[in-house]
Amino acid sequence: MNASAHPSVVTLRAENVAKAFVSGRLRTQVLDGLSLSIEAGELTLISGPSGCGKSTLLAILSGLQNVDAGRVLALDSELGQLDRGQLEGFRLRHTGFVFQGFNLFPALNAREQVELPLHYLGLSRERARARAVHSLEEVGLARRMGLKPAELSGGEKQRVAIARALAKRPQLLFADEPTSALDAASGQTIIDILHRIARTHGTTVLCVSHDPRLIGHADRVLAMEDGRILSDRRVSASPAPHLGTPS
């Protein structure tokens, strides 16, 4: 499958969003009147130096933070209109997250890590287990699912984290610096998996990173600086992702 299988549908839209942080008397304007649209079925990369506001943008687009002004539309819901419980429900049904730190529970094996959020979706034990196994197979960890985080490499842990997000079958998948803590080969595997998820599941994958190695693997790259989008370009010839390549 490729991008053409999914006609361009805007699933995330920011309109004139502004966000400032106040620390003591100091007020820092991180985003000021920023607008953008993100489409389903492709991997969109927001790149830029530290402090450019890209993580804040991700937090706002994913409903983890509120905007000071403007509005965010995600899957036709205006996130600013939702209360805390509704936002949690929205995230439960529609979004997946992958963070730089893998944030896996030390006590659980890979399958349990993936299964855990599925129970809160109301899935039965059997269905949760089947989905978890399927997701772990999809990220190439079929034979490692009985292992705990301490027995997994960094790349494998991040793949467990991706499987945990993927098993929920989210329409929106957010990744924050997913490769920063990994070596080159593992990082390559991770970005390939994210890319493939966008293509095969039609998922909107929004990735934030300052890692220049990722640029060649994205469908679209937004360069950010000082809270503004400097450039927005599509990478036409992105290499075909390898399926389930182990690190």
Added chain:
Amino acid sequence: MVALARKTLVHEWRRFLPAILAVGFAGLLQLLQAALVLGIFGSASVYITGSAADLWIGYPGTQSVNLGRAIDPNVEARVLMDPAVAKVEPFIWLDADWRGHADTGGESVFVSGIDPQSAGLMFAHALPPALRARLEEPDAVIVDRADIDKLGVAIGGTAAINGHTVRVVGVSSGLRALGGVNVVSSLATARELDTDPADGGRPTYWVASLRDPAQAGAVAARLRGDGAFGPYEVWTAQGFARRSVLYWMLDTGAGAGVLFLAGIVFLVGAVITSQTLVAAVAGSVREYATLNALGVGVGALRWVVLEQAFWVGALGLLGATVLGAVLLALARGQDVPVVLDIPVTLACVVLAMGLAGVSGLAAIRSLRRADPASLLR
């Protein structure tokens, strides 16, 4: 459901151990303290709990069994008139001075004059028939085996009570007294030993058994308030035992001490347990935040923390129960008075689980740091 709370507890048991120990020791301290207090102050009512009487008839207003005054012998007739009463028996209780031959100086003793026949009500549970039969001999007394060294006497030895020579014909067990030494004799011997002319050989109490012990409350109420046979008051055995124990607990301030210590134990236990749980939550705060980012509600995360607190409490109590049972058995073997009843044990369990629960609630507060936005950098 993935048992996150339990699996984390097992996997990170070292982290949770201080909390488990804190709950366990708080429970154990509370349990042993309660058992000791009940045991020690329970001996204030040993005359009642060691006997088979259902009703006690004594001087009006008597607050504790050791504070009785002689009552009119005619009261017996009034009690016997009630058809529910099966048997009535006198009991003489007196304070006396013991002098042994060994160099032990004077000792304050409490003489219990009882009917020594085998069907007698007094000390029916504490003295086997063969032993009580020996009291038929003039001037024969029985002392508790825990007091025999204190009295400087052996079985068969003699001593003087209020200047009157008595002979020790046997030893009992479980008749330790509070603030003195119990000496059991026949009613006749007790009258010989009583030097107070005001008593005039009258009994301190009448004790009665009923045809149906379950009627004790109703019969006691029926017998009360009839002044025609002289002043007296009627209590059920259970009520009088409770009255005596409470008098001692409140009179000595031990009751307040118990409550005070319970408060301290609870506080210290809760501080240690809550700090341990707070640290455990803080150690997993990024994982909790990730779950919240994935849409798992804060309420569900709170349940995980509370479930952990529950398991900590349950494991602590399990340890306290095992250790407590061993220590109580050891204490009983050494004649240390320890008594536990179900309500008090339940109170200790509730206290320990309450401690774990309060600590869990305190630890929940640290979930506020599990903000998923803080995971983005």
